[in-house]
Amino acid sequence: MKIVENSFRDVxxxxxxxxxxxxxxxxxxxxxxxxxxxxxxxxxxxxxxxxVGGHCIPVDPYYLIDYAKxxxxxxx
Numbered sequence: 001m002k003i004v005e006n007s008f009r010d011v012x013x014x015x016x017x018x019x020x021x022x023x024x025x026x027x028x029x030x031x032x033x034x035x036x037x038x039x040x041x042x043x044x045x046x047x048x049x050x051x052v053g054g055h056c057i058p059v060d061p062y063y064l065i066d067y068a069k070x071x072x073x074x075x076x
Contacts, residue, residue: 006060012046013057 019032055061065075 002056003063006057007064008059009046010061012044016046021026 017028033045036043
């Protein structure tokens, strides 16, 4: 289950980093996260940063990809 959780975090952190790069000002990113945190149902804040940290979060998604390939499932 930890592999799934780490994969979830990896995808969401990467998504937020992409959002941060697409906004003209980082201030907009922080304002958006603040507003959504108070309004959205079941919102889990992931903040932009230098990248995903730790030794497992950047690696674990590849365990799932490898397992899927070995079982005939192609991931995108």
